[in-house]
Amino acid sequence: MILKLSWRNVWRNKLRSLVIIIAVAFGIAAAVFAGALTNGLIDQKMRIAIESQTAHIQMHNSAFQENMDIRHSLPDADFFSEQFAGRDDIKSWSGRIVSTAMLNTANGTTGMKLLGIEPEIEKKVSAVSEMIIDGAYFEGARRNPIVISQRAATKLQVRLRSKIVITMQDIDGEIVGAAFRVVGIFKTPSAMFDEGHAFVKQSDMAKLLNSDKIHEVAILLKDIDRVPETVAELRESAPENVEVLAFTEVLPELAAINDSGWISNLILLIIILLALAFGIINTMLMAIFERIREIGVLMAVGMQKLRVFSMITIETIFLAMIGGVIGMIIGDIILRIVSRNGIDLSAFAEGMAEFGVETIVYPSIDTKFYLLVTLMVVLTAIFSSMFPAIKALRLKPNEAVRHK
Amino acid sequence: MSIISIKNLSKTYNPDTIPVHALRGVDLTIDAGEFTAIVGPSGSGKTTLLNMIGGIDSPTTGEVIIDRQNITALSAGELIRFRRDHIGFVFQDYSLLPVLTARENVEFVMQLQGKAQSECDQRVDELLTAVGLRERDNERPGKLSGGQQQRVAVARALAPKPRFVLADEPTANLDSRSTSDLLDIMNRLNQDEGITFIFSTHDQRVIDRARRVVVVEDGVIKEDTVVA
Incomplete structure (x- = not known):
């Protein structure tokens, strides 16, 4: 009966209720859209980082990450082939020789992380091969081909078929160098990645370093949600000096960005709901003041104060939830429409590249966010109902029943 | 057998500023099955007396005892x-x-009492039939006339099977026909089912039908007449 009474009370003054329902709906729709945009940016940032840089999991010698000393290598690739055999969670993996190197041309010099890869294997782990904007991915040069980013090419003032001299320390600590020829120029959405990475063939790099030991194993899983379990399992079976890192550990800023995205969505939601709460309080106060006599009668005929309180709280929850649900539906419809072609933010291209994302953003939202919105709307309604409900409870039946 | 016993009941509003003595040491006993009108001019204290009997106002001094229960000693929750x-x-x-x-x-x-739905349905059918509104049970009050609404209010008052019914000026907003119908219904319920009715009123039509008339003036009982 309390539910029925509360529901019907919502519709006593349709116009007043609709005004606040519409306000809540628009507020929630805006929160859903803003949240989806943030999520879209973060998802894209993570996807790009995984595709071009980290894969899902990386394995290194425990001492390697500290100073990238190439003497801290991993076991042979055959060891990992055996380790990963029969695992159906691993989609593909690639062993990499990694070293810091200086890239020199007649017009410039820059320091980079140089990755020695087997192109056909690396293609299955990294999407850099699909981001070639000039030339090809290790095709067209028989000896010492190198693939560099557009940013590096600009900095070194080179183009396809230009020569770059690479110098680095070999396994014995001697400075060694060789000339490489640019066969491909790539451009990922991440300016930071582009400025710091170049790719050569593993055999060429092994020859230069005088060592064919790999330093990094990048693993791509079939399902990103499996990362924590696979990491745990690989840690169990890995040799003592081998560390297994999830992509969020390789690039801790990814985890931080993901968390901060949630926090910023939550803060935005709280701000919107706080503003709406005052509208809800106002609406409910007006409703209570109009019904002083009726509430007095309810108490006179035996309605306990807790039930009066519940009636007002449930009424407020109905009011807020109707708006909340409509808002989520509107937000979801807008997202579905916008997600087809994405939102073009090319006006902010430079900033987007610095953040490491493309200029077309596809807003995305998951069930968790809708659950959060629902919970927050209910909490806001309960919070908003407190003041009007307490006002109602303070009414004295003998005075309230005489109220005009 | 008395169901209501009022002893030395007083009520003073604004005791610290400008005291208004609404009731001054009222003693009154009402027996089961009575059809009593409490009458008096506006401001005489009859509504205050009714509120005290109904437990929706508390006295400054004195006691209201209903079925041997001193309701002035009950907590707010117990009183509800x-x-x-x-x-x-x-x-x-x-x-x-x-x-x-x-x-x-x-x-x-x-429903507030937690009665089963089947029991509610049966009782509501009985009461709406008794007040002649069984056919209009699904109408909201806005679709009913004043007289019909007051008959529904009587049915509501009787639904929880109370010891007595307090009616505060029940005919004040009704025309003669509706007043007559309502009083007929109340009278019949009183006669046939022994339900005790206590009215506060200054409507002569109600006073004429009452079998006991208690006159309140300036917060005291001036007359208490049992009509033969």
């Missing part, structure tokens, strides 16, 4: 439960819940 289970109220302006149908208004207090 006591009113729900033992006292029926009829108000001057009907005071039905506009968002509920006639049927729902009548069963509302029974």
